[in-house]
Amino acid sequence: MKVRQNGGLGSRSSISLNGFSGRHVKIFIDGVPMDGMGSAFQLNNIPINLAERIEIYNGVVPIELGADALGGAINIITNKNSKSFADVSYSFGSFNTHKTNINLGHTTKSGFTVLLNAFQNYSDNSYPVYTQVRDFETSIISKDSVWTKAFHNNYHNETAVLKTGFVNKKWADQFLVGITLGKDYSDIQNANIMKIVYREKSRKGTTVMPSLIYTKKNIFTPGFDVTLTGNYNRNYNQNTDTATREYNWYGHFIQKKTVGEGVNSIVEFYNNNANASLNLIYKLNEQHSFALNDNWSTYQRENADKNIIKDQFSLPKDNSSNYKNVVGVSYKYNYNKKWVSTIFGKHYIQSTTGMVNVGESESFPTYKEMTAKSDAFGYGIASTFLLNDFQYKISVEKALRMPSAIELMGDAVLERANASLRPEVSENVNLGISYQKDFAKNHAVYFDASGLYRNVTDFIQRQIVPRTGEASSVNHGQVQNIGVNFEGRYYYKRFFSAGGTVTYQSLINKEKYDKYGNAQLSQTYNDRMPNQPYFYANGEAEIRIPDLGAKANLFTVGYHLHYVHSFFLRWPSLGESGEKTSIDKTLSHDIIASYAMKSGRYNISVEGRNITDQRLYDNYSLQKPGRSFNVKLRYFIM
Template sequence: MPKNTETQAVGYRCSGIIKDADGAAIAGTTITLVGTTKKTMSDEKGFFLLTDIPAKTYQLQVRHLGHEPQLITLDFGKHKDIELSITLASESGQLETVYITSKSVNREIAERPVLTQVVNTKIVQDQPTTLVELLNRTAGIRVRQTGGLGSSSNVMINGFQNRSIRYFKDGIPMDYLGSGFDISLVPVNMLERVEVYKGVLPPLLGSDALGGALNLVTRQTTNQVLSASYEVGSFNTHRASLNLFHKSKTQHHFIGTDAFYNYSDNDYQANVNVIEPNTGTTYATRAPLFHNGFKNYYAEIFGGVSDTRWADELRIGLTAFGIDKQINYGASMNQAIGAATNHQDALVPTVRYQKSLFDKRLSIDQFATVNTLHSNRVDTAKGQYNWLGEFTPSDSRLGELVTRGTLAKLHFNYYTSRTHLHYKLNGRHDVDFNAVLTGFSRKGADPLGQRFASGEDVLSARAHYDKQILGLGLTSTLLQQKLTNQLVLRYYRYSTQATDADYQGNALTHENNNNRWGVAEALKYTLTEQSFLRLSMETALRLPEQDELFGDGDRKLTNFDLKPERSLNANLGFRTTFHQKHSLEINTFYRITHDMILQLPYNFLFSQSQNIDNVRGIGFEADGEVSLLPWLKATGNFTYQDQRVFDTGNPSMEHSRLRNTPYFFSNFSLNGSFHKIFSQQDRLQVYWFYLFVRQYYLDALPKDKEPDGFLGLWGSAKIDAQNIIPDQQLHTIGFTYTPAFHALTIGLQVKNVWNKAVYDNFRIQNPGRSIFLKLSYSFNEQ
């Protein structure tokens, strides 16, 4: 009786990677060995594997929605395994004069009329790379941190910075999460991508951003997923993440969790000035930071229903997070802090409902949350420390940060409601309506804190903040789909009420109501299939945030006199790709901003948000990618931005650069990919990143004191070096190795290879050379 050749397990294998035209991995691709029962799907890295294939010739069918299917002939000979790299082209079809084109999600977002850049976190998810480092490799973006892991971060996009840049999590403003989902904490492998908006925001993002926004898009999946990572590195740093997702057999119910943990002693070496306790003399030395530890946890459990008659998706979540931070310095590194600590925690319920109606012409997306964030600060050292950790007791003071000390406990109550409606008028016009309603109140107590003249605790006086942002957008496709126009009208309103005290304990009451209108226009014109131009302009308003007005109960002081920022912004850009391997993008911007809000040092311990009267900014950036060899890719970008104050009333400082703001920075990288290193199925990626930041200045510098070189790009400033944040050059090298068992990946990275002194926001020193090892495991049940 003849044998069934298909059931003969002779051990031949077929494996490969599925990619789109942009080189991004395609998950969920169906791979079928025609004429057999062997079938599989690609995982999140685009990898697939078929085993136990008998020796004969087959047709391999590769299919994914939105891409052209492929049929590949495979001839399995004796002892012959086959490894493939398959690129799926976007699917296109033609019916008379109607053209249908499908692109990858990342490319579709990057080609919107508004200036958008997509940071693909998937390609680095196995590297021990932070999101801050990844963003700093992106043209037009500079993220500055006040130290190591867990330190505060300040994002700058095209010259705008601080709260002029808004943050979103899956399209929802992130204020309700406090510092729990900060970009310096969230691991890259928890994200699908980061959408960077420069200037004008699309109507689906409701915010009063002036300079742009970051939208952190969490991992999207419809499969059963188990993903985990653990990272260990210098300064006793430990980082872990866990992602679980399960969907029922009916595909109508799901449950999952996203969680991460961070810990670091942050005891890296820094250049400091030590005060000798006995003599009071000061000398410069290099010492490890000694009270700079940080740890946090974040966990979200969610569940819901999907694909039912009454809901495309209803998702209910509960998020818990906690942060513990030791404080080693204030707004600058002029004085050491050796005992003060800060704690923050919250329990956050959320609900999100999505539904499409009327043959999917109308879509509804509703999000809501009400939660309370708790913050505790302890400062009771009764003396002061120097940078060697030596303590000098003092009977005249209770604390280090403030003489009277603090045991402040604060409670921040938030509510957020976001409603987004999208309606397709016809094949050429879409309408979006977006409404974001947010509210905030703060109340607390501090037995050591300031008192009103009546004896009442100042923190016991409640502070209120309410804000409403309404947006209406019309997107039109014209001129046979060559021209896309997006018109957005926004309404801003906020009201505040708070009470503070002066040094004599007199009550200072603050009440304010303000409302304004803004309008934005974005155009994109397609030149060829691979290139386009886009232009955007807006008049926008940025309302002061609650922590800028009321402080944060920590080291940020109140400023009731803050006025909203007003700005006129324009962007012009060009992008092209050629041979599907190379790309070039060039963008320019122009800004005029009045009453710009900047966070500035109030003294060496505290900071305060203040208005800068008039700022004019112009700049340009370029970003390119080239495939040098089939296995080697090079990328590079640079950014120049000239932000200057005007109409200052001070002739010596007229047209000086904006203080504490980098004006030129660039990146270059090489990435190599290799296969079959130690086995037929393993993969190795090696990389090198280079970052350069041109010197900039802590305080405003007269224009005639700037370097004489072209655009200030070389030469030296004619001032005291203490006011200069010097040129900085950072090198990072590393590799990731994926063995034949593709669920596991090993990543090793060396940051700041040459151990250079790295300074950031207000000359605060960041870590030197450090080494990190990351293990990642991912299992997807198809």
């Protein structure tokens, strides 16, 4: 797995898994999709202290998640400790970065519980960048890049999550009602390409999200478990772009006759998101169990500025909506915990009303309101077999991914709407084998090898409009992915561990003819898909020294290596366009040291990221921060 970012703290983050990235990989928190939770509560800003563990599904996604994921899923399980505890941390580091997290919980003997998680993030994100600069006197962008600094890149968010209810009662294992309140602000430094830079464009948003979770095992009858979750989020957004200037990376500007550095001026709207999920599991006996999941979600965008002045570039209608329902059923067979097989089926429904570009140009769009509906079935089987120290795995499925709200309706900043997107349909095969062995008392090894095949129809491709730097999502056609993953780890007692992963997975364009239907062989047939890393590796080593300085203390020092091979930004077969067509290979190194005292009550950690100060890129040459250092102080008591 690889985390891809567009820049520093608060920038757009995505997961690369099984050769897919972005919205192809679904992200959940406690089994609830994070899609509609608002920008103040997302992968790019939630604290690690929030998570008890993180589940990664790189093959078949269990129906309990109600997912329409194509390349896998990430499920962040939060800490629901039934004991009373306090976990407080503060960190500070390079680029004037500050993070604070307060995590408190209290449970009475009667089972009444209160959980509070409050956090804030702040950064100037003023790191050096190496880029081309426009000369306003000649209106020419320099061929050679120069070093300058991000100067309009501030980000901060403040969020609080409060949950209260009961645990370990006869009528509920867990019954919690909650409220999430958050706000965030972000300067917009540049578009999706580095050559377009801003100095006055910004966005801000607020989140108000009530939630409910109810779980009970052995309800009504032994072996029958139920889980019900739900939330509603009214998310306010304001995007501001009123400057009459055009800037370059030196901060120099020229006056414009039009308003707005980008495409939009002032945009205010509400995102109304609702999500509900019901899980029913019936364990007939040790061998047979059945499960049903129904996940329902709806999204509506509502104009918040009733006095907005329309012009020729405005969308004809600001309101749009999306409805989605995924129902799944499964049967699991467990033979003596050695052989486990699951067969499942899913039904997908989606209906979207929004704006579609019916013009012939992405640079000068012509929008029309349309309604699109989808109705489809998916199915599959997964099996695993344990023999001695080996585990063998295989899964085959037909999976679907419905377009996300952002892909369908845009974000009114840098993502354009396309309500006509069709669901992606994929035929998947996953094979794997793993080996785990303890030997000579003090030594242990773990190895894993897996292979995958994906054949995707109506692949949703994210494209960048060169003139404006905006992104748009389109159905590309047919894409094939064949990949292999290797992992190996060695452990010596609890003192030393080392390991690494190697991944090769290449998305190939299998759309043989061009989109105009004239039987003309496509120039990009059999090309790798643009902006998709296909070969990368990670390595790590860690030393743990117990009882350093006093009993129950622990000192840990670790090293991390990250390698990403060069990959194409654009179609390889289309040749040079006067701009860079690929991202160079990158190799970076991190060092992390931590010291825990009094069984973890007092903690201090120091991180050095990208210590050799390499230029790192993930998406469309958007540069990530260089060398940075961070110190974290943490207090924990239970």
